[in-house]
Amino acid sequence: MQPAVVQLHNVSVQLGPVLALSDVHLTINPGERVAFVGANGSGKSTLLRTLHGLLRPTQGQVQLHPTCRQAMLFQRSHVLRLSALHNVALGIWLDRAQGHSWAQSRARAVTALQRVGLSAVAQQSGRQLSSGQQQRLALARAWGRQPDVLLLDEPTASLDPYAKREVEALMAAFADQAETTATLLWASHNLGQVKRLASRVIYLEAGHILADLPVADFFNAQLLETTSPAAHAFVQGELS
Ligand SMILES: Nc1ncnc2c1ncn2[C@@H]1O[C@H](COP(=O)(O)OP(=O)(O)OP(=O)(O)O)[C@@H](O)[C@H]1O
Ligand SMILES: [Mg+2]
Structure with a gap:
């Protein structure tokens, strides 16, 4: 098995008075397409910045693969x-x-x-x-x-439907160019897009990971309701 592209061990990030990430354990493997979802302020951007090595954790460790190259597209480019x-x-x-x-x-x-x-x-x-x-x-x-790893923070948030689809197609093209090694990590409020592109979905609430599931399981309402009632309530709220 190939080594992880990035791992977080017990990571907490304090930003001023806010504990933006709390005791996060996470392993990202090569070739994964991981979508981070959650309400405003749940910690998605903080998590992406931490995975990119831009934010130093207050507690815990970030282990970046020594030769994996990362590039990030920010919420405001x-x-x-x-x-x-x-x-x-x-x-x-x-x-x-x-x-x-x-x-x-x-x-x-x-x-x-x-x-x-x-x-x-x-x-x-x-x-x-x-x-x-x-x-x-x-x-x-x-x-x-x-x-090798592309991180994108709400890459299609302010775009019209046509432009959204175009950017989405480019994200898919990035991931498809080297299916087993190109890794896509992104934050999104667009659950349709998550369904179309992700292989794995991580749901955040107040800096905690409350669900970390393969995409099919995340969108299986019955299963999600039992494994993570909070994530289920979020998805139902977004879909309604
Ligand atoms: N520089 C900062 N100083 C203090 N608090 C911050 C800072 N940046 C973020 N926060 C706080 O950390 C928490 C997580 O913010 P973050 O930007 O990671 O959320 P988010 O899930 O990306 O939200 P959004 O969906 O609005 O982009 C929020 O409570 C936010 O107010
Ligand atoms: Mg954000």
């Missing part, structure tokens, strides 16, 4: 006042672990923009793109770094 092409190229070039020259970074950026369907606007300012295009740009920037 920062598009720079540069062309779309330079936004992506800079992201790749600044990833010093890869050590690409500017010319190599630029060439990879061209490919990444092509992949997300933004070649036609490569020379336009990133800031002038629509929000759907900006989200695809952020995805190109993350994917262009050729990560």
Whole structure:
């Protein structure tokens, strides 16, 4: 069996007065597509940031695979006042672990923009793109770094249905390119999307993991009601 891409052991994260994560145990294996769901403030973003190594736990340990490359797309993506092409190229070039020259970074950026369907606007300012295009740009920037693990924080939250489907298709394409090794971790309020894309669903409430199930079990209402009444109530609330 391949080693885990990331593991959390007894992890708690205190942010100011808030215990945003509380005693979390979690193992993410290569090839998994894990969706994090839960109400606003339940700790999804905090968990993603912790898994990405951005937040240091107040207690417990984060064990990152030494050679797995991660890239994260944040809840609010920062598009720079540069062309779309330079936004992506800079992201790749600044990833010093890869050590690409500017010319190599630029060439990879061209490919990444092509992949997300933004070649036609490569020379336009990133800031002038629509929000759907900006989200695809952020995805190109993350994917262009050729990560093994892609973390996305509500990647389709503010998009119209068409743009949502486009970004969703790109997430699936990332996961499908190397089915057994590409790992997708994302936070979502969109249960339809979770059903379509996830292999495993983790439900959070007030910083606790209250359900961690294969996708089919999570959406089996009868089963969920017995294994995790809190998650069941959440799903019913979201679906109603
Ligand atoms: N920088 C911070 N300082 C203090 N508290 C914070 C900080 N960031 C987050 N929190 C708190 O930590 C808890 C978890 O927040 P988090 O952003 O992880 O939730 P979330 O599940 O991503 O919510 P949403 O669905 O709204 O994005 C919340 O109570 C939030 O108010
Ligand atoms: Mg969040």
